[in-house]
Amino acid sequence: MSYAVDFDTVSTVGLESSPVAEALAGLRANEARYFKNKYGHVFTVEPASEAGPIIDYVSRILERERGIVIAARPLEATAFQVENIKMAYVFYQDGLSINVMYTVDEGGKRAVGFKLSDGMEVPGELGSFKFARQKSKLAGTIRGSYFVIKNEY
Numbered sequence: 001m002s003y004a005v006d007f008d009t010v011s012t013v014g015l016e017s018s019p020v021a022e023a024l025a026g027l028r029a030n031e032a033r034y035f036k037n038k039y040g041h042v043f044t045v046e047p048a049s050e051a052g053p054i055i056d057y058v059s060r061i062l063e064r065e066r067g068i069v070i071a072a073r074p075l076e077a078t079a080f081q082v083e084n085i086k087m088a089y090v091f092y093q094d095g096l097s098i099n100v101m102y103t104v105d106e107g108g109k110r111a112v113g114f115k116l117s118d119g120m121e122v123p124g125e126l127g128s129f130k131f132a133r134q135k136s137k138l139a140g141t142i143r144g145s146y147f148v149i150k151n152e153y
Contacts, residue, residue: 001046001047001050002044002045002046002050003044003045003046003076004042004043004044005028005029005031005032005043005044005045006029006032007029007030007032007033007036007138010022010025010026010029010138011025012024012025013025014045014047014075014076015028015075015076015091017075017093018075018093018094018095018117019093019094019095019119019120020094020095020117020118020119020120023095023117023118023119023120023139023140024091024095024097024117026117026118026136026138026139026140027091027095027097027115027117027136027138027139027142028043028045028076028091028097029138029139030136030138030139030142031043031089031097031099033138035082035087038082039082039083041080041082043078044078044080045076045077045078045089045091046076046077046078047075047076048073048074048075048076048077048090051074051076051077051078051090054077054078054079054088054089054090055074055077055090057079057088057100057153058077058088058090058098058100058112060153061100061112061149061153062098062112064151065112065147065149065150065151066147068125068126069125070092070096070098070123070125071123071124071125072092072093072094072096072123073092073093074090074091074092074093075091075092075093076090076091077089077090077091081104084103084104084105084108085101085102085103085104085108085109086100086101086102086103086104087099087100087101087102088100088102094120094123095116095117095119095120096114096115096116096117096120096123096126097114097115097116097117098112098113098114098115099112099113099115100112100113100149100153101113102149102153110148110149111146111147111148111149112146112147112149113144113145113146114126114129114131114144114145114146115142115143115144116131116142116143116144117139117142118139118140118141118142119140122143126145129145129147130145131143131144131145132144132145
């Protein structure tokens with residue numbers, strides 16, 4: 001069953017099994033607020049058990065572009081399009097959030113972003129990335145990094 005993320009009242013619904021559930025819920029709410037404010041989009045996630053194609057899409061890009069295989073268990077995912085940008089998100093049990101931003105226009109921006117919830121360690125498979133810090137009222141300190149997608153998906 002899908003869940004529309006409320007950024008006014010942060011909830012751990014769907015994320016309860018994460019050791020950093022509160023921080024991950026704040027991170028998810030932070031993303032929901034961004035898309036609502038910028039695009040008027042309601043950020044709705046579905047359980048990983050119902051989001052196989054989204055998780056497979058994100059995993060395929062990670063593996064083909066950088067040889068990365070995420071060890072953590074996915075909890076939720078979502079995919080949507082705002083304007084000319086296709087977005088896909090996967091939220092993992094360890095507190096990791098991965099998003100794929102794929103502009104449909106030729107030559108547009110295409111990247112994979114990683115965000116780490118407050119309180120989680122950098123996963124071993126992402127150890128080569130440098131993470132910048134940003135403060136969020138909803139999520140505490142978010143550490144983020146990204147890489148540019150070079151191929152077509």
